[in-house]
Each structure stands twice: as structure tokens, then as C-alpha cells.
Amino acid sequence: MGDEIKRSDFIREIIAEHNRTGRFGGRVQTRFPPEPNGYLHLGHPRAICINFGIADEYGGICNLRMDDTNPTKEDVEYVEAIAEDIRWLGFHWGDHILYASDYFDALYDYAERLIELGKAYVDDLSPEEVREYRGTLTEPGRNSPYRDRSVEENLDLFRRMRAGEFDEGARTLRAKIDMASPNIVMRDPIIYRIMKVPHHRTGDKWCIYPMYDFAHCLSDSLEGVTHSLCSLEFENNRELYDWFLDQLDVHHPQQIEFAKLEFNYTVLSKRRLRRLVAEGYVTGWDDPRMPTLAGLRRRGYTPESIRNLIEMVGISKANSQVDIAMLEHAVRDDLNQRSPRVMGVLDPLKVVITNYPEGQTEELEAVNNPQDASAGTRRVPFSRELYIEREDFMEEPPKKYYRLSPGAEVRLRYAYLVTCTDVVKDPTTGEILEVHCTYDPATRGGDAPDGRKVRGTLHWVSAPHAIEAEARLYDRLFNVEDPYQGEDFVDNLNPSSLEVRPCYVEPSLAGVGAGYRCQFERLGYFCVDPDSTPERLVFNRTITLRDSWAKIQGR
RNA sequence: UGAGGGAUCGUCCAAUGGUAGGAUACCUGACUCUGAAUCAGAUGAUCGGGGUUCGAAUCCCUGUCCCUCAGCCA
Numbered sequence: 183m184g185d186e187i188k189r190s191d192f193i194r195e196i197i198a199e200h201n202r203t204g205r206f207g208g209r210v211q212t213r214f215p216p217e218p219n220g221y222l223h224l225g226h227p228r229a230i231c232i233n234f235g236i237a238d239e240y241g242g243i244c245n246l247r248m249d250d251t252n253p254t255k256e257d258v259e260y261v262e263a264i265a266e267d268i269r270w271l272g273f274h275w276g277d278h279i280l281y282a283s284d285y286f287d288a289l290y291d292y293a294e295r296l297i298e299l300g301k302a303y304v305d306d307l308s309p310e311e312v313r314e315y316r317g318t319l320t321e322p323g324r325n326s327p328y329r330d331r332s333v334e335e336n337l338d339l340f341r342r343m344r345a346g347e348f349d350e351g352a353r354t355l356r357a358k359i360d361m362a363s364p365n366i367v368m369r370d371p372i373i374y375r376i377m378k379v380p381h382h383r384t385g386d387k388w389c390i391y392p393m394y395d396f397a398h399c400l401s402d403s404l405e406g407v408t409h410s411l412c413s414l415e416f417e418n419n420r421e422l423y424d425w426f427l428d429q430l431d432v433h434h435p436q437q438i439e440f441a442k443l444e445f446n447y448t449v450l451s452k453r454r455l456r457r458l459v460a461e462g463y464v465t466g467w468d469d470p471r472m473p474t475l476a477g478l479r480r481r482g483y484t485p486e487s488i489r490n491l492i493e494m495v496g497i498s499k500a501n502s503q504v505d506i507a508m509l510e511h512a513v514r515d516d517l518n519q520r521s522p523r524v525m526g527v528l529d530p531l532k533v534v535i536t537n538y539p540e541g542q543t544e545e546l547e548a549v550n551n552p553q554d555a556s557a558g559t560r561r562v563p564f565s566r567e568l569y570i571e572r573e574d575f576m577e578e579p580p581k582k583y584y585r586l587s588p589g590a591e592v593r594l595r596y597a598y599l600v601t602c603t604d605v606v607k608d609p610t611t612g613e614i615l616e617v618h619c620t621y622d623p624a625t626r627g628g629d630a631p632d633g634r635k636v637r638g639t640l641h642w643v644s645a646p647h648a649i650e651a652e653a654r655l656y657d658r659l660f661n662v663e664d665p666y667q668g669e670d671f672v673d674n675l676n677p678s679s680l681e682v683r684p685c686y687v688e689p690s691l692a693g694v695g696a697g698y699r700c701q702f703e704r705l706g707y708f709c710v711d712p713d714s715t716p717e718r719l720v721f722n723r724t725i726t727l728r729d730s731w732a733k734i735q736g737r
Numbered sequence: 738u739g740a741g742g743g744a745u746c747g748u749c750c751a752a753u754g755g756u757a758g759g760a761u762a763c764c765u766g767a768c769u770c771u772g773a774a775u776c777a778g779a780u781g782a783u784c785g786g787g788g789u790u791c792g793a794a795u796c797c798c799u800g801u802c803c804c805u806c807a808g809c810c811a
Binding site for chain 1: 740741743763771811
């Protein structure tokens, strides 16, 4: 699927150049390093596709490595969820998930080595003092008074840090670089801090934990990663990434940064996503309105559609805000190819075919997928009483309305041409209760033998045969392009992002299970929710079909 | 105003000194047993100012705007 299309971008060009010059002996190995502190969301597939995709293209491997160096923020709960999302997207890693914490022993040894090299020292400054000494963006920092301790003293102190002799925050191990560096990252960055907190994997073995900058580059190095592909905010950290590896004289991967993806009408920050869940604006991390991969999956998005989107959007170093319409196009495009068609009515209006024999039923043949002949056909029951969509009838139709109206003839898809003869209304409210039509028996299947043209084709279900189900109609979670605008982003929540309503679907749907995807003709793509029971199906609307009539109406 | 990055159709991405192209969105039309899909067409951009060059989105100078960094987060 699209594999023959030659992808190229600045990262692949750099790697191709490395391979030309033999920088890594032609080997390409990457890694995807999520911190297990939240669910994967729409911002992640780009990094996933780049790292796993590139490794794959070059016949290399991509490790899934949990970046778990801060036990106060991370939890095993997220590990399996992250792994499942990546698997769902269709990517594979080696035998098992890797963890930065797997390297805590090696990392500790590297830290001692740095001390021995005179490139690291134990600092007694308090967190506040560290901040003061660091200087500012425009002023250089000052050296810590503890900066020039002897190697022996540093080693002793560091070992005692490890042994738990000091309180949290009392001391840190810092790299000895340059407190006047114009790059603040290089002003003697902290590499180990004391945290008397058990770790979800190493238990209480450690009370000191390495910082990201130290752990990350060395984890990459230890694994033999060749290309460490990460997002733009780590550009400033690359100098430090390189510094550690140079000092320690170990295998040195190349870090390359690319821009993260953002989407309009969408919020992706973990903090805000967490708030939506915590404050009950959505039902959970996998609420089908959430931009999490779990939410999109439940909503009915396919992994292929997400991967196609990533390919469509490309890669660059410019911050970008992708139009969510691109995502919507990607799902429609994929679902159009693969979804079986089915008829369902969301807002029923009863139709009585007055000249159709009472009690008669017949089965009509319907095409399962016009995009895919191999999907075959099915039989759909037809009878005297049907339901059609309420908006498919208008007593006083506007111009260009070619659905049902008094005197008008339309086609009931795969069934008959019918003409509206009567409208039955509630005498007090004026509400339309039912519509009476006559059918033309000569048009069975939907074709007129005399060749007369009928513009409108409606979907329908046979009232006595229909299955009653629940439809969950989703719309964008936010109704403004930039949900961050204004005082509080929750003010921009779309109050009608979910509408739950009963619906009628054709009987062929009986027995389909959670995750089943289909198109309700003329309405959109739907996916069976895990909340479904054999007694009551629940359909999530993944996305509507494009609707140019609605567009005309809107003007 | 220190350092590191970035600026091309509304949006996203190409063009690597030689016709600014594709995707998406929007608009027209054709086709249609889904007002879907498909097909055809239109609209629409090089951040500003200088310079080099036969020729500049690309190279040089200059200005502007945007992003990231002052966690013992990642």
C-alpha cells in the first residue's frame, strides 16, 4: 500500500547520506521512547511512523523503550496501553519492551566514570540556589562553590547518595561543563537527583535516578541506536547529548529533530487531556471523542487511515497545525474502500406503501460494497411499512430538493420507485406522523423499465424487520479552531459533541460484534462499540459522509 | 534584548540556481440506484527590503515575525 511511492524528507536524506559515507556501516537502528505517564494521542503517530517506518525501510530495528527515569510520574498502567496502541498502528519491536530503567546499573557506572574523568561533581546547592546560580537567558551563571571537589570526595559523596545517606534535594550529581555557556542546557546540568521513591520496575533498589539528558543518550548508545529521531524541543539538548557520549567515548548515535504535529479543533497536551477525563467532560481516555489513539480506535478509525494521514502530511522542521479535515479525509478514504454498506435510519419517519399487500414481505438484493465487487450482495427485507429518514421528506420542498415530497417520486434504494400521495399529521401539533406512498411494482430492484429518471434515492428499513439499536453521533470535541483561545479551554467544548439516540438498522446486522465497521448509506461510517450487548447494538458514528446537500442548505 | 531553530496556496508538504508542483479545503461542472465515491476544471503562495546572476523560493546582506530553552520533568 503506497510502498512503491518513494518517500523522501530531510531525515531520510541525512540517513541516505550516512549510508553513502558509511558513517554507521550502513546500519540503521532507531527507537521510540515514550514516557509511560499518559496515553498516546494524535501527536504521537508521526514519531512512531518515522522511527518504526525508517528502521523498517532500511531493514533495521526500532526499539520500543519506556523512558522511565522519573518514578514519581510514571506508571505501569500506561506501558501496556502504549504498547497496544503501537501494535494497533501496525508496528513491531524486538522480543520485548525495553526500559531505560534496564540500564540503571550501567548508567550509574557511567556516572562514576564521569566523576573519575573530572567531568562531574556532587553539588550541595539547594534547588533554589541551583536556579539562582544558573543565571538567565541573557546573563551567565556562576560556578557552584562545590564545583571543585576532588574526584575522591565526589566519588565518596555520590556513593553515599546512592546509599541513601542524604535527604531528597540535599545533593545532586552535576556535569562539569560551563556555567557561562550561552546554551543553558550546558550550564552544569544535573545528571542524578535523590528521590526516595520506589520505581515501578526496580522497586526500592535505587534512591537516586538519572535525568533525561544523561539517561537518554546513553540508553541510545547502549542499544546501538544509529539515529535518534526526536521532536524539535530537544534541539537545544543535542549539544549535551553529544557531550556525554564524547566524554565517555562510547557509540555515538546521531540525534535528528523534527516538528511535532498539532491539529486545529483539537487539544493534545497531556495535562488538558487528563482534565477532560478527570472532570468528566468525556467518559475516559478511550472516549470516542478523545484524540487519543485509544479513543480514535473505539470511534472506528483504522490504523491505515492514521498512517496514511502521516504520509500525506509529510515531515518538516516547521511547527505546523494540520487541518483536522485532513484526518477526516484519510478515514473516509480508507473506510470507503473497505466498509460494507448497510441501511439504517437515525431519525425515523414512517412510510406506508398503501398499494403494497398487507402482511407481504419480500427480500431484495443489495450490493455490499460498490467499491469492492468481491464483497458480494445480501438480501434486505421489504414490506408495507417502512422507516425513512425524517429529513428525506419535506412537505414544502425548496428548489433542488429531490427527495420525497407530496406528489414526488423517489427511489427506495434497491427496492421500488414510490410516489408520495398523502401526509398524516397530528391535528394539534401539526407534526408529521406518517407519509403515504404508492409503489410501482414494475420497478422492483429500483430500475424503471420505461427508463424514466428519478433523481432521489433514499435509504430505508422495513419497520417490522428493523433492529432497534443505539446510535452515538459524535462531532468535533471543540467547536473553535483554536481551543486554547479564551480564558479556559473547556469553554470551547462543543456542547453537541455527542448525541445518543435510538435508531433502526436492517436485520443483516444482527450479531455483529464490537469493532465491526460499516457504512450506513448516505449517513456515514459506523463502528460497533464495546458497550454493545447481543440484545442492543451500539453504533459509534466514526465520521459522516461528505454532504454537499447540507452545504447547499447552509448557504 | 543570550543560544538554538523556523517562515512557500486557507492548511500541510515539494521544488537542493532553470516552467513554483502535489495533497487537503473551498468553488464550477460531468457522472451517479449513496446529494457518497469517481472524473474534469477554476481559485489560490515564495515574510519585507536590497544585492549576486542570463536566470533566485534556493546564494549573499539586512530587517521582521514565530517557536524552543532559565524543572532536582521528559
